[in-house]
Amino acid sequence: MTRVLVIEDDPIIGEMLTLYLSEEQFNVQRVDTAKDGMHALDHFDPDIILLDLMLPDSSGSELCDEFRQQTSTPIIVTSMKSAVGDRIKAISAGADDYLCKPFSLQELKARMNAVLRRTSGSAVEQPLSADKRSDGTQASKSGISLDVERRTIVVDDRHIDTTFSEYEIMKLFVQHPARVFSREELINAVRGIDSFINDRAIDVHITNLRRKIEKNPKEPRFIKTVWGVGYKYVN
Missing domain, CATH: 1.10.10.10 (Winged helix-like DNA-binding domain superfamily/Winged helix DNA-binding domain)
Structure with missing residues:
Protein backbone atom coordinates (compact mmCIF):
# COMPACT_ATOMS: atom_id res chain seq x y z
CA MET A 1 0.00 0.00 0.00
CA THR A 2 1.40 3.39 -1.01
CA ARG A 3 2.38 5.51 1.99
CA VAL A 4 1.39 9.19 1.83
CA LEU A 5 2.66 11.79 4.27
CA VAL A 6 0.25 14.74 4.49
CA ILE A 7 1.75 17.86 6.09
CA GLU A 8 -1.23 20.19 6.52
CA ASP A 9 -2.06 22.42 9.51
CA ASP A 10 -5.64 23.19 8.49
CA PRO A 11 -7.68 20.57 10.38
CA ILE A 12 -10.57 20.55 7.91
CA ILE A 13 -8.39 20.17 4.81
CA GLY A 14 -6.13 17.70 6.60
CA GLU A 15 -9.04 15.50 7.64
CA MET A 16 -10.58 15.70 4.17
CA LEU A 17 -7.33 14.56 2.54
CA THR A 18 -6.82 11.79 5.07
CA LEU A 19 -10.34 10.39 4.63
CA TYR A 20 -10.31 10.60 0.85
CA LEU A 21 -6.87 9.05 0.37
CA SER A 22 -7.60 6.31 2.90
CA GLU A 23 -10.76 5.43 0.99
CA GLU A 24 -8.64 5.29 -2.17
CA GLN A 25 -6.44 2.63 -0.56
CA PHE A 26 -3.49 4.83 0.41
CA ASN A 27 -1.74 4.44 3.77
CA VAL A 28 -1.93 8.00 5.13
CA GLN A 29 -0.16 9.72 7.99
CA ARG A 30 -1.00 13.35 8.63
CA VAL A 31 1.00 15.87 10.67
CA ASP A 32 0.49 19.61 11.05
CA THR A 33 4.00 20.99 11.66
CA ALA A 34 7.34 20.96 9.90
CA LYS A 35 8.97 19.38 12.96
CA ASP A 36 6.55 16.46 12.93
CA GLY A 37 6.99 16.20 9.16
CA MET A 38 10.75 15.70 9.51
CA HIS A 39 10.14 13.06 12.19
CA ALA A 40 7.62 11.25 9.99
CA LEU A 41 10.05 11.26 7.06
CA ASP A 42 12.32 8.93 9.03
CA HIS A 43 9.76 6.85 10.88
CA PHE A 44 6.91 6.61 8.36
CA ASP A 45 9.15 6.43 5.26
CA PRO A 46 6.57 7.84 2.81
CA ASP A 47 6.39 7.06 -0.90
CA ILE A 48 5.05 10.55 -1.61
CA ILE A 49 4.62 13.78 0.37
CA LEU A 50 1.79 16.31 0.20
CA LEU A 51 3.17 19.54 1.64
CA ASP A 52 1.20 22.65 2.58
CA LEU A 53 3.16 25.79 1.72
CA MET A 54 2.21 27.65 4.93
CA LEU A 55 2.98 25.90 8.22
CA PRO A 56 3.03 27.33 11.76
CA ASP A 57 6.72 26.59 12.41
CA SER A 58 8.27 26.84 8.92
CA SER A 59 7.53 27.81 5.35
CA GLY A 60 6.74 24.93 3.03
CA SER A 61 9.54 25.98 0.68
CA GLU A 62 12.12 25.83 3.47
CA LEU A 63 10.87 22.41 4.55
CA CYS A 64 10.86 21.21 0.94
CA ASP A 65 14.51 22.21 0.65
CA GLU A 66 15.32 20.35 3.88
CA PHE A 67 13.54 17.25 2.60
CA ARG A 68 15.51 17.38 -0.65
CA GLN A 69 18.76 17.23 1.29
CA GLN A 70 17.67 13.89 2.75
CA THR A 71 15.44 12.17 0.21
CA SER A 72 14.31 12.00 -3.41
CA THR A 73 10.74 11.13 -2.37
CA PRO A 74 8.31 13.00 -4.66
CA ILE A 75 6.77 16.12 -3.14
CA ILE A 76 3.53 17.78 -4.23
CA VAL A 77 3.07 21.25 -2.74
CA THR A 78 -0.47 22.44 -2.01
CA SER A 79 -1.15 26.13 -1.40
CA MET A 80 -3.64 28.97 -1.54
CA LYS A 81 -0.93 30.99 -3.30
CA SER A 82 -1.42 30.94 -7.05
CA ALA A 83 1.22 33.45 -8.17
CA VAL A 84 3.79 32.15 -10.65
CA GLY A 85 6.60 33.36 -8.39
CA ASP A 86 5.38 31.19 -5.52
CA ARG A 87 5.17 28.17 -7.79
CA ILE A 88 8.65 28.74 -9.16
CA LYS A 89 10.04 29.15 -5.64
CA ALA A 90 8.51 25.84 -4.54
CA ILE A 91 9.74 23.97 -7.62
CA SER A 92 13.19 25.50 -7.25
CA ALA A 93 13.23 24.24 -3.65
CA GLY A 94 12.65 20.72 -4.92
CA ALA A 95 8.90 20.28 -5.28
CA ASP A 96 7.79 17.90 -8.03
CA ASP A 97 4.36 19.44 -8.55
CA TYR A 98 2.26 22.35 -7.30
CA LEU A 99 -1.48 22.32 -6.75
CA CYS A 100 -3.47 25.44 -5.90
CA LYS A 101 -6.24 25.31 -3.31
CA PRO A 102 -9.10 24.68 -3.68
CA PHE A 103 -8.42 21.67 -5.87
CA SER A 104 -10.25 18.60 -7.05
CA LEU A 105 -9.44 15.49 -5.03
CA GLN A 106 -9.65 13.48 -8.24
CA GLU A 107 -7.05 15.74 -9.82
CA LEU A 108 -4.83 15.37 -6.76
CA LYS A 109 -5.02 11.59 -7.02
CA ALA A 110 -4.26 11.72 -10.76
CA ARG A 111 -1.18 13.87 -10.17
CA MET A 112 -0.01 11.64 -7.33
CA ASN A 113 -0.34 8.56 -9.51
CA ALA A 114 1.49 10.26 -12.39
CA VAL A 115 4.45 11.12 -10.16
CA LEU A 116 4.45 7.68 -8.55
CA ARG A 117 4.43 5.95 -11.95
CA ARG A 118 7.54 7.84 -12.98
CA THR A 119 9.23 7.13 -9.65
CA SER A 120 8.48 3.41 -9.59
CA GLY A 121 9.44 2.96 -13.24
CA SER A 122 12.68 4.91 -13.14
CA ALA A 123 14.74 2.22 -11.43
CA VAL A 124 14.13 -0.34 -14.17
CA GLU A 125 14.54 1.89 -17.19
CA GLN A 126 17.86 1.45 -18.96
CA PRO A 127 19.54 4.49 -20.53
CA LEU A 128 19.84 3.64 -24.20
CA SER A 129 23.34 4.95 -24.73
CA ALA A 130 24.81 3.99 -21.37
Missing part, protein backbone atom coordinates in the same frame (compact mmCIF):
# COMPACT_ATOMS: atom_id res chain seq x y z
CA ASP A 131 26.80 0.99 -20.20
CA LYS A 132 25.67 -1.04 -17.19
CA ARG A 133 28.35 -1.24 -14.53
CA SER A 134 28.76 -4.05 -12.05
CA ASP A 135 27.91 -1.69 -9.18
CA GLY A 136 24.46 -0.96 -10.59
CA THR A 137 25.18 2.46 -12.04
CA GLN A 138 24.63 3.57 -15.62
CA ALA A 139 27.69 5.27 -17.09
CA SER A 140 27.93 7.54 -20.10
CA LYS A 141 31.11 8.10 -22.09
CA SER A 142 31.76 11.30 -20.16
CA GLY A 143 32.27 9.35 -16.95
CA ILE A 144 29.08 10.69 -15.42
CA SER A 145 26.94 7.86 -14.09
CA LEU A 146 23.33 7.41 -13.01
CA ASP A 147 22.71 5.23 -10.00
CA VAL A 148 19.22 4.00 -10.87
CA GLU A 149 18.61 2.39 -7.49
CA ARG A 150 19.52 5.42 -5.40
CA ARG A 151 18.39 7.93 -8.05
CA THR A 152 21.61 9.90 -7.82
CA ILE A 153 24.17 11.21 -10.29
CA VAL A 154 27.70 9.88 -9.82
CA VAL A 155 30.52 12.24 -10.77
CA ASP A 156 34.10 11.14 -10.09
CA ASP A 157 32.75 8.42 -7.76
CA ARG A 158 30.77 10.98 -5.76
CA HIS A 159 27.03 10.44 -5.37
CA ILE A 160 25.20 13.71 -5.96
CA ASP A 161 21.63 14.00 -4.72
CA THR A 162 19.05 15.49 -7.07
CA THR A 163 15.40 16.39 -7.02
CA PHE A 164 12.98 14.10 -8.80
CA SER A 165 12.84 16.46 -11.80
CA GLU A 166 16.60 16.99 -12.00
CA TYR A 167 17.19 13.24 -12.09
CA GLU A 168 14.55 12.70 -14.78
CA ILE A 169 16.09 15.42 -16.96
CA MET A 170 19.58 14.00 -16.52
CA LYS A 171 18.35 10.50 -17.29
CA LEU A 172 16.81 11.77 -20.52
CA PHE A 173 20.08 13.48 -21.47
CA VAL A 174 22.13 10.34 -20.85
CA GLN A 175 19.67 8.25 -22.85
CA HIS A 176 19.96 10.59 -25.84
CA PRO A 177 23.40 12.25 -25.95
CA ALA A 178 23.80 15.09 -28.44
CA ARG A 179 20.05 15.25 -29.09
CA VAL A 180 18.63 18.75 -28.71
CA PHE A 181 15.60 18.90 -26.43
CA SER A 182 13.23 21.83 -26.52
CA ARG A 183 11.93 23.16 -23.21
CA GLU A 184 8.49 21.85 -24.14
CA GLU A 185 9.89 18.33 -24.60
CA LEU A 186 11.61 18.50 -21.23
CA ILE A 187 8.41 19.77 -19.60
CA ASN A 188 6.41 16.87 -21.01
CA ALA A 189 9.07 14.32 -20.10
CA VAL A 190 9.36 15.48 -16.50
CA ARG A 191 5.80 16.36 -15.66
CA GLY A 192 3.42 15.05 -18.25
CA ILE A 193 0.99 17.42 -19.91
CA ASP A 194 -1.32 17.66 -16.88
CA SER A 195 1.15 18.95 -14.28
CA PHE A 196 2.36 22.46 -13.64
CA ILE A 197 5.77 23.45 -14.88
CA ASN A 198 6.93 26.12 -17.31
CA ASP A 199 9.97 27.22 -19.29
CA ARG A 200 11.41 29.16 -16.37
CA ALA A 201 11.23 26.11 -14.10
CA ILE A 202 13.14 24.05 -16.68
CA ASP A 203 15.84 26.72 -16.80
CA VAL A 204 16.11 26.58 -13.01
CA HIS A 205 16.53 22.79 -13.07
CA ILE A 206 19.23 23.06 -15.75
CA THR A 207 21.06 25.70 -13.71
CA ASN A 208 20.94 23.47 -10.63
CA LEU A 209 22.19 20.46 -12.60
CA ARG A 210 25.12 22.45 -13.97
CA ARG A 211 26.08 23.51 -10.45
CA LYS A 212 26.10 19.86 -9.41
CA ILE A 213 27.99 18.25 -12.31
CA GLU A 214 30.02 20.96 -14.04
CA LYS A 215 33.43 22.12 -12.86
CA ASN A 216 32.60 25.56 -14.20
CA PRO A 217 28.81 26.01 -14.42
CA LYS A 218 29.24 29.30 -16.28
CA GLU A 219 31.12 27.49 -19.05
CA PRO A 220 29.38 24.10 -19.08
CA ARG A 221 31.07 21.17 -20.72
CA PHE A 222 28.24 18.64 -20.55
CA ILE A 223 24.88 20.46 -20.63
CA LYS A 224 24.91 22.89 -23.53
CA THR A 225 22.42 25.61 -24.34
CA VAL A 226 21.15 25.59 -27.92
CA TRP A 227 19.97 29.16 -28.28
CA GLY A 228 16.41 29.57 -29.40
CA VAL A 229 15.71 25.85 -29.03
CA GLY A 230 16.63 24.28 -25.71
CA TYR A 231 19.42 22.08 -24.34
CA LYS A 232 21.56 19.09 -25.21
CA TYR A 233 23.94 16.79 -23.35
CA VAL A 234 27.46 16.23 -24.66
CA ASN A 235 29.19 13.14 -23.28
